[in-house]
Amino acid sequence: MVTALELIDVEGVEALSLRRLAQALDRSAMALYRHAENKGDLLDGVVELLLEQVVLDADAPAWQDELRRVAHRFRGLALEHPNAVPLLLARSLSTPLGLRPLGMLRPLEAFLQLANRAGLDDAAAVAACRSFFGLLHGHVLDELQGVVAYPEERDDLLRLGLHRLPLGEFPRMRSLASAMSAYDGAAQLDRLLEALLVSLAADLPPSG
Amino acid sequence: MVTALELIDVEGVEALSLRRLAQALDRSAMALYRHAENKGDLLDGVVELLLEQVVLDADAPAWQDELRRVAHRFRGLALEHPNAVPLLLARSLSTPLGLRPLGMLRPLEAFLQLANRAGLDDAAAVAACRSFFGLLHGHVLDELQGVVAYPEERDDLLRLGLHRLPLGEFPRMRSLASAMSAYDGAAQLDRLLEALLVSLAADLPPSG
DNA sequence: GTGCGTTCATGTACAGCGTACACATACAGT
DNA sequence: ACTGTATGTGTACGCTGTACATGAACGCAC
Secondary structure, eight states: HHHHHHHHHHHHHOOOHHHHHHHTTOOOGGGGGTTTTTHHHHHHHHHHHHHHTSOOTTTTSSSHHHHHHHHHHHHHHHHHOOOHHHHHHHHHHHGGGSSSSSHHHHHHHHHHHHHHTTTOOOHHHHHHHHHHHHHHHHHHHHSSSSSOSOTSSSSSHHHHTTTGTTTTTTTHHHHHHHHEEEEOOHHHHHHHHHHHHHHTTTSSSSSO | OHHHHHHEEEOOOGGGHHHHHHHHTTEEEEEEETTOHHHHHHHHHHHHHHHSOOOOOOOOOSSSHHHHHHHHHHHHHHOGGGHHHHHHHHHHHHHHHSSOOHHHHHHHHHHHHHHHTTOOOHHHHHHHHHHHHHHHHHHHHHHHOOOSOOOTTHHHHOOOOOOGGGGTTOOHHHHTTTHHHHHHHHHHHHHHHHHHHHHHTTSSSTOO
């Protein structure tokens, strides 16, 4: 499982085949079927391995801080394993909620418990959960988009490959090349979180 | 291209192979290489075909309304073509910004133009752009997650497959089954957009 | 010890994949 | 009529996931 992740990290998701993995483990390809029923099971295993590393503490005293912490931890994980991000985000698109491996559900459960303790009612907790993870996944997805086309170039326009774009149709993108290069993902995530937390606070009973 | 999308719609992304598509078109598999260099090009074509259907008008008079409209249009498209969503979200993870097909860049350019006309400076426009699309992609990603495991079941807990979960470890998820069933994606998207627009308004020069 | 069921690994085989290459056909412009 | 250029076909290669049959190593009852 951990070898599978390493393989993905250095060669990308599509380079992970049963034969390549078996070779890396000095086993035959078929031996892998003793530990996973499918290739899919194997990918789920990788996802679980990653998610184990981002534990949401349902008993955290300050829930806003805990959400910020977990969000940044998740982002960090994505930056460490960019090749695994498609897995992380897309595995659950194909698997119904109740049939997912438990490791993929633990963050959800912990969030819901936290929301509960923070005072949200059922409907608000579900909405908050989807807001939070939607936001998080969306941010990570966008931050990791391959932006740089030619890393060795010094000029921003050339580095991003934006010089290829027709002048007439894409004036803004071309003129914003350097603003795009200066993008700060962590700050951006903070902005999004702040907006979310404000909107969540509005759902709390007025007590405070 | 349109046939490729139809194939994806009814059979899923991974069912789209050159041979299957060629068969659907009554051509040989190799004939497809006259119109696309790669299978990747073909997938890009499908993405472009979809994105053509969600045009952001950079000259819209009320920019907030335009953003809301485009967001909901994109969501609608995703609901119409759920099988194509992985493509829509993941294609750009592997292709540097400047090398993407123009159809994938047009929404970005239009957003940046709109932000410019709304009064945002360069850095704020880029940040807003990533906020907007990150939020949108994240929401769609999360809304489309397969939640229902057994559509024919009447009881929420069984329908979502949540009865499988260990009682002790997942109390909240089990008790929230019906709240999850009542999820309203459009309303959720509106909530997220509202939070974003509030935070964007704060970036505008104080004039109004 | 002997036989047994269970676990784990292997080797072979098959259908399907993307695509490189060589070849055929049809049509446009000279 | 000759010649590109665009389009389609057929064959072939190396790769994929995995079904199936086989075999080795073990704990355990007798």
